[in-house]
Structures are given as C-alpha cells and as structure tokens.
Amino acid sequence: MKGLMISAPSSGTGKTTVMLGLLRALSEDGVAVQPFKSGPDYIDPAFHHIACGRPSFNLDDWAMGPALWQAISAQARGADLCVAEGSMGLFDSVATRGQQGFGSSAETAQAMGWPVVLVIDVGGQAQSAAATALGFKTYNPDLPFAGVIFNRVASPRHERLARLGMERAGLPVLGVLPRRGDLTLPERHLGLIQAVEHPDLDAAIAGYANFLREHVDMAALRAAADGQPLPTDPPALPRPPAQRIAIARDAAFSFTYPHLLEGWQAGGAEILPFSPLADEAPHPDADIVWLPGGYPELHAGKLAAAATFRDGLRRHAETRPVHGECGGYMALGEALIDKSGARHRMAGLLGLVTSYEKRKFHLGYRRAVLRSNMPGFAPGTALRGHEFHYSSILEQPDPPMAEVRDADGNLVPETGSHRGHVSGTFFHLITQEEDA
Known part of the structure; x- marks a missing residue:
C-alpha cells in the first residue's frame, strides 16, 4: 500500500x-x-x-x-x-x-x-x-x-x-x-x-x-508515494470487554483510540453513546460503562449539576463495571478542583480528588501490570498506554489499580484505583502487551 x-x-x-x-x-x-x-x-x-x-x-x-x-x-x-x-x-x-x-x-x-x-x-x-x-x-x-x-x-x-x-x-x-x-x-x-x-x-x-x-x-x-504490501491475513483488532458498552461521548469525554472502538464493533459489541454534559444516564441495559478521557476540568460545574447522569452511573455501579480513563477517572472521583480553585462534586464512586488549579505536566508512555480486574483484563495482565494531563492528585484513598511505569521502567505515582465495580486509570489504554 x-x-x-x-x-x-x-x-x-x-x-x-x-x-x-x-x-x-x-x-x-x-x-x-x-x-x-x-x-x-x-x-x-x-x-x-x-x-x-x-x-x-x-x-x-x-x-x-x-x-x-x-x-x-x-x-x-x-x-x-x-x-x-x-x-x-x-x-x-x-x-x-x-x-x-x-x-x-x-x-x-x-x-x-x-x-x-x-x-x-x-x-x-x-x-x-x-x-x-x-x-x-x-x-x-x-x-x-x-x-x-x-x-x-x-x-x-x-x-x-x-x-x-x-x-x-x-x-x-x-x-x-x-x-x-x-x-x-x-x-x-x-x-x-x-x-x-x-x-x-x-x-x-x-x-x-x-x-x-x-x-x-x-x-x-x-x-513520490511508496510502501510495503498490506498483510494478507491480518490478526483481529482488540476484542470488546463486553457485549453492550455505554460510552460517554461529548466535549468533556472524547479521547478514545480509534482502533479500540473499531475492534469492539468488529467483535460484535453494541456501542451505546451518551452525554454526561447533556445530563444523560448510561443505557440501563449496558454491561459496562466506559468514561474516556477529555476535558472535565473545563466543564466541572456542568458535570457537578448533572444529577441524572450521576444517579444513573451509581445505579449501574451497584452491579456492573464502570471504568474511567484520565478525565473519565477524574469524573468518577469525589471532587475536581478547577483552575480558579473552586471545588466541584463529581460522581463519588471513587475517593479520588484532583486539582487543575495545582497544575503539573504529566506526559509519556505507560506500562501497567494490573493488580485488580479491569473491564476485559484480569489481574497480572500487562497493558501499554499513554498519559497526558495537567491535573494533580490531591487524594487517592482507594487501592491501587496497577503497578505503573514510564517508558524507561521508572515507577510513576499515578497507579489508578478501584472500589467495588468501579475502576480508573490516568493512562489511556492502547493495547494489551503481546507475548515476546
């Protein structure tokens, strides 16, 4: 091609x-x-x-x-x-x-x-x-x-x-x-x-x-274009973590790698989008709820007022998995502090408190070995991803989700966390690590 x-x-x-x-x-x-x-x-x-x-x-x-x-x-x-x-x-x-x-x-x-x-x-x-x-x-x-x-x-x-x-x-x-x-x-x-x-x-x-x-x-x-032949019998894209996936999709939550969504749909999953900013609850028949990264720090007040979204998320989390990445992880926490220092109530499904007022640049590849279940992955699974945000963690009282290292193998403090059926990470998932 x-x-x-x-x-x-x-x-x-x-x-x-x-x-x-x-x-x-x-x-x-x-x-x-x-x-x-x-x-x-x-x-x-x-x-x-x-x-x-x-x-x-x-x-x-x-x-x-x-x-x-x-x-x-x-x-x-x-x-x-x-x-x-x-x-x-x-x-x-x-x-x-x-x-x-x-x-x-x-x-x-x-x-x-x-x-x-x-x-x-x-x-x-x-x-x-x-x-x-x-x-x-x-x-x-x-x-x-x-x-x-x-x-x-x-x-x-x-x-x-x-x-x-x-x-x-x-x-x-x-x-x-x-x-x-x-x-x-x-x-x-x-x-x-x-x-x-x-x-x-x-x-x-x-x-x-x-x-x-x-x-x-x-x-x-x-x-000037040139290239190598395409693979004749390529492997499948990543499989979906569940059959019915409710995924947040609006200006606050939109950062998902395209190959994951394509793989989930190719694997037969039903994608059920909903908008937290429009105060929509996840579909009641969803098997899991997935909150991608995005810009919750720019919409914290609106998310704090979204009672229908928050109540629907809590009902789902009583019996079924909820996972958040980066901005989605922040939204699952107890509170988010915006750039002016105002504290906004989030979903409260995790004890996480983050601050965009106390900004610090977090950027780089991540290799994570799971300590607990994450939708689609068992404990001990090695994942590859990437972290990119400015928000800082003020409180993270829940058990760590994974042991997380940067590209050079150094431990990083953003381990993610979990409580009950709820989990979250600051890194954006790219793929499960392949066997050597």
Missing part, C-alpha cells in the same frame, strides 16, 4: 494544516485516502476523519506489538493511498525500546515504506533550511525521503533563496506555502481543540485544500 509520511523537524511547523488540506484535496480528486497518525494522539485522528471521510488510526511501535500493528495497517484495505501524520519531530522518540521500537515517526515511515515529506518552517531563514533538511535526510540513510514543503514563506525573493539551498542539497521542493495567519488551528492545554468544538471545521479544511492546490505540486506528491 503506497503512502506518505507528513513530518517535520519539530512541533508547530504546520504539518497538521498540510495533512488536513492534503487529505481533503485528494478526496475531492476521487482518491480513496487512508489516514494514519504516528504516535499516541487521540485528537488529530478525529480531524483526519472529517477531512477525508475515512477513520484514522494510530500506529505506535513502542506500545504496539506486531499483531496489532498488522491489524491496524490492514485498515487501509480498499484505499488508493495512505497518508500519515507524524508526531513532534521526525526522529523524536523515547530512550528505551518498547514492543517493537522507540515510538518515532521515522520508525513508522520506515516500517511501512512511506517516503517522508518534511514540512519546514522557513521563517527567519532561507538557504539554511536546506542544511536542516539535508541533515534529516542523511540522519538515517535507509529512510525513504520524498522531499520538502516550505511553510510560512514571506516573499518571492524568500522562496527563491530557499529553493537555491535545496537545489544545492539535491532535495526536491514539493510545495511552497506563503505565510498566512488564518491557517492556524485553535489550541488549548492538551493541543488542538477537539474537532467537535471547532466552529466551522469543514469550511476551514476546504480552505486548507484550496491553499494546498495552489501551492503544492500534487502530482509530484502522489508520484
């Missing part, structure tokens, strides 16, 4: 804008394009889906073993072309090897055979950009390299000078994007705002597509 990896020397260079415009432009040209995201990101795939109409999936060689990798790459069946968006800089990764690798976008591109399109912000430089691009091309000579797209070009003279540098380095220039202030997507503390919150996302993406058509050689870009 031929594809391309859209990457950059660092974050903030404009690769997401390029990615979304490219997905939409290709789709409008009749190309069935399959999007992917390299690394542990649950916000960008929703933007990809809206841009091209196909669900986007994460590929992550630190967290994922060969079986899950094959199952996810097989989602490209029926597509004409794959386009993947990298995370951070092209070679950025962790220091300790995971299930297959270190988690860099370069590893994803090399494993899939997708040539790299390097998006370079040339603001404040000209010929010097070629030295950066040449360094990225030669850092790993085995990595396929398609060429570069200049971003934030100030003038025709600026373009001419930057092109001279690339000609000297022998690197193809696939596009030149003039500087435009309206091409920046709004962000908040965990990155981009969610796709469902963008005031007019479809029109914005259509604008990106038109912009790319004007300034990128689309034919050369497509001609």
